[in-house]
Amino acid sequence: MSQTIEEKNKELVLKAFDILFNKRDYTAAERYWSPSYIQHSAHIEPGREGLFNLIRSIPATLKYEPGTIVAEGDFVIVHGRFSDFGLPVNWIAADIVRVKDGLLVEHWDVIEDEATQEQSKSGQPMFGDRFAT
Secondary structure, rough: OOOOOOHHHHHHHHHHHHHHHHOOOHHOOOOOHHHHHHHEEOOOOOHHHHHHHHHHHOOOOOOOEEEEEEEEEEEEEEEEEOOOOOOOOOEEEEEEEEEEOHHHEEEEEEEEOOOOOOOOOOOOOOOOOOOEE
């Protein structure tokens, strides 16, 4: 049974994120990010090299955990957690990626600090089913 384009794109984005953020294999990551990658994030310098250089500058303890992932056509949105990267709080991010011809070609994000249980007015965690420890 063949995969839909959305299933293929979700698989591609999850693999690319793991290779770059968790494994830090920049050579392999080049196979996933377009050389003409367009970066819309206010936190990251332009292009693929801007992203790679940011990750190089972050402590090797960085961990990325994907959560909910949705796709429609060429767009994939991943709700995830970035932790252990040198700041006092984790980041919860919704990363929006456009995929074309099997490459990540464009990116937007929405990022916020992860609230503790004491800070959460809803009493619900921002990521997953329990608060980070």
